[in-house]
Amino acid sequence: MDLGITGRSALVVGPDDELGAACRRALAAEGVRLATSIGDGEVDILVAHSAAGGHPSLLDVQAAAELHQSWNVVVDTLDLFRAALPAMASRGWGRFVFVGAAGSRSLDAIDAIDEELDAITSLAMRAAQKVLAAEAGPANVTANSVLRGGEATADEVAAAVTFLCSEGAGYITGVSIDVAGGVGSAVY
Amino acid sequence: MDYGINDKVAIVSGGSRGIGRAIAEALLGEGAFVMISARTEVTLAAAAVELDALAPGRVAAVAADMTDPDGVQAVVDATRARFGPVSIAVSNVIGHVIDSKKEGDGPGAGNFASMPAAEYRREFQHLFVSAWALAHACIPDMRAQRWGRICNIGSGVAREPATELPHVLPNVVRPAVAGMHRILAARLAGDGITVNNILTGSILTDRNLSYWNWLAGETGSTFEAVTAGFHSRIPLRRQGKPEEMAALVAFLCSQRAARITGQSIPVDGGITRHL
Numbered sequence: 001m002d003l004g005i006t007g008r009s010a011l012v013v014g015p016d017d018e019l020g021a022a023c024r025r026a027l028a029a030e031g032v033r034l035a036t037s038i039g040d041g042e043v044d045i046l047v048a049h050s051a052a053g054g055h056p057s058l059l060d061v062q063a064a065a066e067l068h069q070s071w072n073v074v075v076d077t078l079d080l081f082r083a084a085l086p087a088m089a090s091r092g093w094g095r096f097v098f099v100g101a102a103g104s105r106s107l108d109a110i111d112a113i114d115e116e117l118d119a120i121t122s123l124a125m126r127a128a129q130k131v132l133a134a135e136a137g138p139a140n141v142t143a144n145s146v147l148r149g150g151e152a153t154a155d156e157v158a159a160a161v162t163f164l165c166s167e168g169a170g171y172i173t174g175v176s177i178d179v180a181g182g183v184g185s186a187v188y
Numbered sequence: 189m190d191y192g193i194n195d196k197v198a199i200v201s202g203g204s205r206g207i208g209r210a211i212a213e214a215l216l217g218e219g220a221f222v223m224i225s226a227r228t229e230v231t232l233a234a235a236a237v238e239l240d241a242l243a244p245g246r247v248a249a250v251a252a253d254m255t256d257p258d259g260v261q262a263v264v265d266a267t268r269a270r271f272g273p274v275s276i277a278v279s280n281v282i283g284h285v286i287d288s289k290k291e292g293d294g295p296g297a298g299n300f301a302s303m304p305a306a307e308y309r310r311e312f313q314h315l316f317v318s319a320w321a322l323a324h325a326c327i328p329d330m331r332a333q334r335w336g337r338i339c340n341i342g343s344g345v346a347r348e349p350a351t352e353l354p355h356v357l358p359n360v361v362r363p364a365v366a367g368m369h370r371i372l373a374a375r376l377a378g379d380g381i382t383v384n385n386i387l388t389g390s391i392l393t394d395r396n397l398s399y400w401n402w403l404a405g406e407t408g409s410t411f412e413a414v415t416a417g418f419h420s421r422i423p424l425r426r427q428g429k430p431e432e433m434a435a436l437v438a439f440l441c442s443q444r445a446a447r448i449t450g451q452s453i454p455v456d457g458g459i460t461r462h463l
Contacts, residue, residue: 188463
């Protein structure tokens with residue numbers, strides 16, 4: 001299927017990992033140009049992902065600084081989204097996609113206690129996407145999340161990310177799509 | 189109904205006014221010992237005197253900044269010294285005000301497109317770190333007793349962001365706070381500790397009145413007009429009362445509610461639309 005985003009410009013931010021590479025590859029295959037920074041406002045598509053795990057569990061946190069360390073990733077991502085928004089809005093087209101943890105939907109998808117803080121920060125990012133969707137919607141800019149969990153491969157996550165960036169996904173905004181192989185028994 | 193919490197020791201932050209004050213009163217009414225805390229010493233001391241008249245010898249007050257983990261620890265230590273190990277922790281801290289001249293003590297105002305990064309950090313300290321710090325400081329006592337109640341006064345925006353209002357800060361941080369409580373509930377269930385979160389709707393407090401007055405000024409409207417417009421969207425057609433928040437909190441803190449944990453429960457007159 002032609003996703004209708006040939007010639008668009010995308011920035012993929014987050015750790016230098018397999019998922020980031022898979023997102024870049026999938027977008028490039030649709031003819032999207034890859035940017036390396038917000039630059040002078042040419043980015044049409046902004047994809048942010050974070051590494052899963054590696055955090056202290058909630059009951060092991062001893063100091064607020066450990067919480068702020070996770071929170072700072074949220075803050076930096078929101079700041080980047082905010083910086084990218086005006087140019088997208090002025091062109092009347094834009095896509096924000098956040099790749100977060102399916103653990104933010106169901107405890108079943110928190111595989112290990114070192115992923116608890118990922119679930120928590122993903123909740124904040126998903127809420128921010130809702131707010132951003134409401135504010136940026138009139139300018140034809142969408143904001144969605146992909147929640148990874150289970151045994152999802154980087155390519156499977158990247159496929160959902162790329163779909164949400166497509167022209168055809170233009171009426172989908174403020175939502176979170178799980179790519180988690182059916183893990184989690186929450187009905188909604 | 190006997191709530192079964194006679195002589196249990198409780199801490200209520202933001203306990204001098206509004207919702208926190210009503211919660212302190214309700215817990216005292218069930219026979220608990222209650223430590224209230226707030227930043228403003230004068231208001232806090234006055235509230236303690238009034239509450240003491242209702243339940244002599246059962247209430248104490250320590251002024252502290254409950255967004256600061258050191259302040260929280262001082263209050264918990266003082267509570268243990270005065271009443272004994274803590275069984276009930278009610279976290280009731282409001283979001284930070286960026287400019288009270290503009291916001292009328294309402295949530296820090298601003299939309300996504302204009303909110304600087306530093307404000308998200310401050311809001312996280314106020315709403316998330318405060319609740320974490322109180323739970324963290326009280327969990328050892330609760331585990332030792334194999335009985336505990338952790339209750340957070342959250343907001344309905346944790347489930348449905350109020351995107352029609354310029355409240356991006358609580359809209360973003362409150363869901364994270366709800367998630368923390370959900371996870372804590374799972375981790376602490378085996379210790380006889382329940383953890384719940386209240387999705388507060390519009391409750392008539394001094395702060396709430398101040399917010400409506402600010403909004404009326406901001407929109408060139410009147411207090412009556414903005415509240416009437418808002419009330420028409422609430423199925424019960426009115427704002428809640430602090431004692432209606434306290435009623436749920438006291439129930440959740442009771443022996444009867446021992447099987448209710450990890451929940452976010454609205455007290456909002458039915459305004460949230462989520463199924």
